[in-house]
Amino acid sequence: MFIWFLGLIIVLIKGKWASLIVPNQFAPDFTAILIVYLFLYYGPAAAGMFAFGQGLVMDIYSGGLYGLFTLLYLCVYAGIYLGRRLFNFLDPKGQALIVSLSVLLEKLFFIIILTIFSEGIIFSCSFLWISVVSAISSGLIAPVIFSLLSRQKVIPV
Amino acid sequence: MRGIISFYKIWFGIIAFGFVLFLLSSNSGREITWNSAEQLIIEVTAPLQKLINQSINSTRGFWYNYFDLINVRQDNKHLHSEIDALKMENSRYRDLLATHKRMQELLKFTNSIKPPVIAAQVIGLDPTGWFKSIIIDKGKNAGISLNMPVVNADGVVGKIVSTSPNYAKVLLVIDQNSSVDCLVQRTRDRGMVKGLSAVISKMDYVVKRSDVVADDIIITSGLGGIFPKGLPVGKVLNVKDVQGKLFKDIKIIPAVDFSKLEEVLVILKEDTSLNYHLEKE
Numbered sequence: 001m002f003i004w005f006l007g008l009i010i011v012l013i014k015g016k017w018a019s020l021i022v023p024n025q026f027a028p029d030f031t032a033i034l035i036v037y038l039f040l041y042y043g044p045a046a047a048g049m050f051a052f053g054q055g056l057v058m059d060i061y062s063g064g065l066y067g068l069f070t071l072l073y074l075c076v077y078a079g080i081y082l083g084r085r086l087f088n089f090l091d092p093k094g095q096a097l098i099v100s101l102s103v104l105l106e107k108l109f110f111i112i113i114l115t116i117f118s119e120g121i122i123f124s125c126s127f128l129w130i131s132v133v134s135a136i137s138s139g140l141i142a143p144v145i146f147s148l149l150s151r152q153k154v155i156p157v
Numbered sequence: 158m159r160g161i162i163s164f165y166k167i168w169f170g171i172i173a174f175g176f177v178l179f180l181l182s183s184n185s186g187r188e189i190t191w192n193s194a195e196q197l198i199i200e201v202t203a204p205l206q207k208l209i210n211q212s213i214n215s216t217r218g219f220w221y222n223y224f225d226l227i228n229v230r231q232d233n234k235h236l237h238s239e240i241d242a243l244k245m246e247n248s249r250y251r252d253l254l255a256t257h258k259r260m261q262e263l264l265k266f267t268n269s270i271k272p273p274v275i276a277a278q279v280i281g282l283d284p285t286g287w288f289k290s291i292i293i294d295k296g297k298n299a300g301i302s303l304n305m306p307v308v309n310a311d312g313v314v315g316k317i318v319s320t321s322p323n324y325a326k327v328l329l330v331i332d333q334n335s336s337v338d339c340l341v342q343r344t345r346d347r348g349m350v351k352g353l354s355a356v357i358s359k360m361d362y363v364v365k366r367s368d369v370v371a372d373d374i375i376i377t378s379g380l381g382g383i384f385p386k387g388l389p390v391g392k393v394l395n396v397k398d399v400q401g402k403l404f405k406d407i408k409i410i411p412a413v414d415f416s417k418l419e420e421v422l423v424i425l426k427e428d429t430s431l432n433y434h435l436e437k438e
Contacts, residue, residue: 009205012206012281013206055177061283061292062283063288063326070176
């Protein structure tokens with residue numbers, strides 16, 4: 001419940017916070033990090049539901065296509081499945097790599113979906129940089145957030 | 158038992174994926190508004206967003222005030238010398254004001270029926286960063302409906318794309334999915350202004366024979382059916398004549414500073430496109 005509330009708060013303040021500190025696209029994807037956290041500590045079902053719910057809320061607040069972010073966070077979920085086959089989920093280094101891989105997959109699908117459904121956005125070199133920076137920063141910060149959440153005892157007994 | 162669980166997992170995945178595809182395909186190519194469930198989510202979560210927004214604003218205000226106090230002595234000296242210069246300037250403006258008042262009376266006469274406006278506070282920005290939209294703290298209960306134009310003192314901000322009883326979503330003119338029918342104020346050439354980024358827009362479909370130049374003012378044409386005529390949209394940044402293209406390549410600086418958007422005005426008018434669809438039905 002706390003993670004759901006945290007996820008909601010992130011969606012609500014993300015636009016305002018990002019406009020003050022750093023361009024939103026470069027910022028770590030905290031929702032993706034929370035999905036990975038839930039997958040790690042609560043299992044695939046909780047992570048899947050969280051990804052789906054948070055995607056829907058993001059779609060309501062965003063000016064983009066309806067369903068876009070629901071699909072993207074399900075891509076993050078799929079990225080975790082893929083990542084845990086390649087890296088060690090229990091190791092902080094592995095967690096960072098899994099988060100980075102998931103965020104990269106999310107960005108890849110983002111550009112594919114927008115190329116199909118929207119005429120305005122085209123792939124550019126800057127988009128590639130933004131995706132890489134966001135994926136790396138998400139991966140680097142993920143083990144720290146996992147550790148903080150675990151210290152706050154946001155893990156199942 | 159394990160087989161049954163994996164069977165349910167597969168079906169759950171298929172249903173979730175199908176639902177997302179349905180959402181995506183249902184709104185491609187046309188605008189849709191919030192449905193009842195989404196309105197409920199907005200009504201429940203937006204007060205929280207409003208509270209967070211107010212907290213951030215007051216913290217920022219307090220922080221800036223603190224720094225302002227540090228510099229206040231230096232500013233005081235500087236301001237005294239500025240006051241003398243402004244006194245002289247003031248007398249000139251008084252004269253201009255008298256002329257302006259006369260002109261305003263004349264304008265009131267010609268525009269005797271003006272649409273009413275309602276002020277709203279910006280409580281949230283687009284959480285994704287890829288799209289440009291805002292959430293405002295006025296909705297259907299305040300008389301706001303779809304496609305109403307949103308402006309501020311500097312010019313066009315956007316249009317209403319979704320409403321709930323107490324909140325509404327505004328698609329900003331700088332969004333890549335937004336387009337506004339506009340005029341170059343000086344030359345009267347028409348074109349479509351589309352968003353590129355938060356600081357630059359482009360104006361499409363301006364014919365090559367047009368003599369539009371940098372610093373020309375762009376205003377709404379009133380032909381799109383949403384924005385009234387004559388609202389400032391931006392200023393021409395540069396104009397390029399690209400060989401092999403039918404139209405000029407024009408970049409525009411938006412009139413509104415979208416990074417400092419806090420209050421907006423919604424022009425309350427009838428949704429003409431909605432009426433058109435109803436008449437057709």
